């Protein structure tokens with residue numbers, strides 16, 4: 001649905017996007033991560049047809065963003081960073097205007113505006129001036145604007161910024177419900193949000209893609225090893241040695257009394273065997289689970305690793 | 315067409331909810347009423363030509379003040395990003411905004427209709443010049459607005475847009491005055507390019523297609539430049 005190849009863009013001499021390639025399948029929700037100034041917004045502006053790229057190509061729904069921009073824009077809902085809106089219009093007038101320029105036939109406008117108001121939970125402020133709304137509500141109006149024409153593709157630049165926790169959850173649920181029918185790219189700085197809503201993640205740093213995978217794979221891949229947390233009820237002085245002897249186990253460490261951390265190769269799942277061992281020996285199994293690395297750890301590792309690399313190169 | 319009118323409607327909405335527009339309209343009406351009083355009451359002439367000429371002069375600074383916000387404001391607040399990522403072409407955006415500004419100017423002109431009506435009720439003016447004067451004013455003002463729109467597409471700051479627009483309009487206006495310095499062929503060209511030169515006939519009730527063509531082709535050309543300006547700005 002979205003195909004990005006070797007995108008490069010700089011502002012004057014300042015490079016913003018150095019070489020970005022990725023693709024998004026139809027119905028997928030892609031999380032776009034990266035530290036500040038990584039080039040997320042710039043990439044999204046290029047995809048939305050607002051900025052041209054210096055080189056490289058991008059297609060949305062099969063149309064080239066630079067040569068068939070209008071076709072792309074017909075199929076696209078875009079929420080820019082900070083949701084720029086017209087402060088002197090009421091919410092419903094504003095949405096009507098966007099419905100019109102997005103080519104919705106006149107007789108469907110009222111109905112589409114109503115649907116967008118409901119989806120984004122802004123029905124009660126529809127007759128208020130946008131300039132008098134709180135930041136969170138303005139953000140929701142921006143989202144409603146992007147959704148109004150039921151676009152195939154949605155590009156949302158930090159859609160949950162400024163929302164309260166309840167609204168964040170509602171918006172996340174809304175975005176999740178868009179998956180399957182719509183293709184979504186969303187950028188965010190809230191990492192748990194990505195694990196919750198996105199099927200796949202692209203992490204960019206200094207204008208380049210540094211990782212691209214599902215949130216689960218990213219966390220296990222980074223770890224390199226799989227850690228299994230094991231807790232038993234009874235005292236088992238030999239357990240450490242016994243566990244170490246199991247085929248495939250690399251290392252065992254004791255975290256607390258009767259709690260162990262078993263490390264194996266990441267492509268090996270020994271949970272079943274470990275459980276059987278402990279039960280057969282009568283140690284009393286209390287807990288057994290895979291220890292997770294958070295996406296936060298992955299993010300920090302990936303985006304600081306490269307700076308260290310650059311330092312050593314210099 | 316659909317998109318153009320949607321944008322025109324939006325621009326008119328901005329004008330009618332902006333204090334600047336009301337201040338401009340008030341000033342415009344006040345000065346015109348004053349000039350009308352001087353000519354009609356004190357000089358006892360049932361004639362609008364002086365008032366019309368005066369309006370043409372007021373347009374010099376009124377028009378750039380009307381057009382200054384068209385693109386500058388959208389670029390400053392970032393709404394340009396949403397407008398230009400909707401399925402709207404640069405041409406549609408330029409035409410929609412231009413028509414919105416013309417609509418605003420036409421509304422201001424309509425507010426002065428009571429002046430000629432007053433003449434018709436209490437005097438015996440020539441009806442022809444009244445009509446052609448208003449047509450001339452609308453064309454002259456539209457030409458100025460087109461220049462102002464071009465200036466607005468170039469500058470991110472509204473004040474800079476207004477000053478640039480005013481400069482361009484003043485330059486065109488002065489061409490007829492400077493024309494006399496040169497010898498015939500140059501003079502003729504300069505006079506042809508001068509905005510006010512074409513305006514005179516309208517106030518006398520003469521409808522000449524040459525003047526019509528001049529204004530319309532001028533507006534078309536300047537709007538075309540504005541489209542190019544918007545299109546190229548995206549390449550920065």
Ligand SMILES: Nc1ncnc2c1ncn2[C@@H]1O[C@H](COP(=O)(O)OP(=O)(O)OP(=O)(O)O)[C@@H](O)[C@H]1O
Nearest residue numbers: 011014015016034035036037038039040041042043
């Ligand atoms: N209009 C602009 N003019 C000049 N430089 C710009 C402009 N917009 C962005 N940049 C530069 O391009 C780089 C990438 O910016 P971009 O906005 O794409 O980052 P981002 O990943 O969206 O960051 P954030 O997380 O802070 O939103 C930055 O170094 C920034 O300074």
Ligand SMILES: [Mg+2]
Nearest residue numbers: 040041042081
């Ligand atoms: Mg950004």
